[in-house]
Amino acid sequence: MISVRDLHKSFGKVEVLKGMSCEIAAQEVVCLIGPSGSGKSTFLRCLNLLESITAGSVIINGHDLRDPKLDKIVVRKDVGMVFQQFNLFPHMKVLDNVMLAPMKVGKRARGATELKARELLEKVGLSDKADAYPSALSGGQQQRVAIARALAMDPTVMLFDEPTSALDPETVGDVLEVMKRLAEEGMTMVVVSHEMGFAREVADRVIFMDEGVIVEEGKPTEMFDAPRLERTRAFLRRVS
Amino acid sequence: MGDYLQYLPPLARGAGMTVILCLIVAVAGSLLGFGIGLARASSIGVLRWISAIYTNFLRGIPLLIILLFTYFALPLLIPGAVFSQLESGAIGLTLFVSAYIAEVVRGSIESVPQGQYEAAEALGLGFFNKFRYVIVPQAMRVMVPPWVGILLAMIKDSSLVSVIGFVDLTQAGKIVGTTTMQPLLIFVFVGAVYFFICYPLGRFGRWYETRLSISLARTPDALQVLVPAISDLIGSEPSSDLGGKQ
Numbered sequence: 001m002i003s004v005r006d007l008h009k010s011f012g013k014v015e016v017l018k019g020m021s022c023e024i025a026a027q028e029v030v031c032l033i034g035p036s037g038s039g040k041s042t043f044l045r046c047l048n049l050l051e052s053i054t055a056g057s058v059i060i061n062g063h064d065l066r067d068p069k070l071d072k073i074v075v076r077k078d079v080g081m082v083f084q085q086f087n088l089f090p091h092m093k094v095l096d097n098v099m100l101a102p103m104k105v106g107k108r109a110r111g112a113t114e115l116k117a118r119e120l121l122e123k124v125g126l127s128d129k130a131d132a133y134p135s136a137l138s139g140g141q142q143q144r145v146a147i148a149r150a151l152a153m154d155p156t157v158m159l160f161d162e163p164t165s166a167l168d169p170e171t172v173g174d175v176l177e178v179m180k181r182l183a184e185e186g187m188t189m190v191v192v193s194h195e196m197g198f199a200r201e202v203a204d205r206v207i208f209m210d211e212g213v214i215v216e217e218g219k220p221t222e223m224f225d226a227p228r229l230e231r232t233r234a235f236l237r238r239v240s
Numbered sequence: 241m242g243d244y245l246q247y248l249p250p251l252a253r254g255a256g257m258t259v260i261l262c263l264i265v266a267v268a269g270s271l272l273g274f275g276i277g278l279a280r281a282s283s284i285g286v287l288r289w290i291s292a293i294y295t296n297f298l299r300g301i302p303l304l305i306i307l308l309f310t311y312f313a314l315p316l317l318i319p320g321a322v323f324s325q326l327e328s329g330a331i332g333l334t335l336f337v338s339a340y341i342a343e344v345v346r347g348s349i350e351s352v353p354q355g356q357y358e359a360a361e362a363l364g365l366g367f368f369n370k371f372r373y374v375i376v377p378q379a380m381r382v383m384v385p386p387w388v389g390i391l392l393a394m395i396k397d398s399s400l401v402s403v404i405g406f407v408d409l410t411q412a413g414k415i416v417g418t419t420t421m422q423p424l425l426i427f428v429f430v431g432a433v434y435f436f437i438c439y440p441l442g443r444f445g446r447w448y449e450t451r452l453s454i455s456l457a458r459t460p461d462a463l464q465v466l467v468p469a470i471s472d473l474i475g476s477e478p479s480s481d482l483g484g485k486q
Binding site for chain 1: 353355356358359360361362363364365366369373374377378381
């Protein structure tokens with residue numbers, strides 16, 4: 001589903017990704033862990049073209065992201081993204097946040113879109129907040145709306161960029177619960193997270209990144225209980 | 241008193257001319273300024289470059305010179321063109337005002353956080369939809385107060401069109417003041433008329449700001465709507481937290 005070969009990304013002279021390769025299969029849940037500045041978020045942002053790719057190849061659902069003739073919108077319809085800072089549209093009610101993309105990009109009818117949007121809000125446990133503005137919601141609620149908004153385009157892959165890092169501890173659980181259910185339903189997910197508990201419980205595979213490369217990857221049990229490399233062990237000791 | 245009533249019609253005509261001129265300039269200057277402001281904030285280098293020259297150039301020249309230029313020089317540059325004093329004045333003021341509005345539009349668009357652009361893009365919104373539904377509505381909040389301020393200043397600056405012989409309110413006041421030998425009285429009257437032209441625009445600006453802040457209020461319940469309405473009535477500022485947080 002996602003195939004990354006020798007991906008390089010530089011910002012000016014600073015090389016952030018130094019040749020990453022990985023394959024992510026349909027319905028797989030992959031957690032990216034690693035110290036800050038290791039390139040996790042940059043990698044995620046390359047997958048939906050928020051960052052241009054310096055070298056290497058990324059192919060998602062058969063679309064080559066470096067093809068100059070590529071329509072970015074076709075890829076982005078297929079790839080949902082959830083941000084650390086939620087980035088809800090503050091001037092729109094929750095329901096309108098969820099409906100905007102299907103109406104304007106998917107060109108779907110209002111009635112069907114609204115029905116779908118309300119279903120998604122129900123799914124993230126916020127059907128009673130449809131008419132509220134984002135600023136009236138807690139961080140955790142906003143993030144769940146952001147998940148519903150990303151799901152409204154029926155993506156085949158969901159990217160999560162530190163979805164719980166900006167949240168109060170007591171609202172983290174609700175967001176992780178929604179993500180867990182999504183994983184159980186078979187959504188392909190790539191998650192950058194510091195929630196080791198979530199990675200251990202939900203992920204099919206954990207990738208440890210450092211300094212722009214993949215250092216080690218494996219099943220959560222292998223990675224957390226018996227990491228092979230000292231760098232991985234050092235990192236896990238620091239975060240646990 | 242009866243003697244003065246005969247001078248009301250020329251003053252009223254002048255006031256009417258000022259209102260017509262200002263309406264034309266407010267609409268044309270806003271549209272032009274908005275377009276140039278978008279170009280200033282765009283990611284296309286050529287557009288940014290041309291619009292930067294436009295705004296910096298026009299903001300660096302006195303309005304008086306612009307008005308003299310559009311009246312005397314513009315017809316020479318466009319062979320066969322004949323402009324009335326109203327047209328020349330309107331063109332000059334529009335150019336002047338649009339440059340200031342463009343800067344306000346640029347600044348307010350750039351004030352929208354980067355995350356909003358990214359969220360819109362990640363959802364697959366194209367350039368037009370992104371600006372139409374996500375960026376511009378948020379920029380409007382920041383844009384409207386200074387925009388109204390520029391238009392208010394423009395109404396008063398419009399008195400400069402008397403240099404090209406256009407009989408607006410100020411020019412009418414000058415003529416009547418000289419005829420009656422009562423310039424002080426006439427100019428107090430003229431000043432009052434300017435005030436009553438400007439006041440509704442200022443009120444509109446306040447009303448629009450309140451409306452925008454309500455739509456972003458923390459909870460859209462009755463209290464949030466009532467508080468600004470009441471504070472409006474008693475003439476105090478609505479509390480700042482009505483703007484909600486981003």
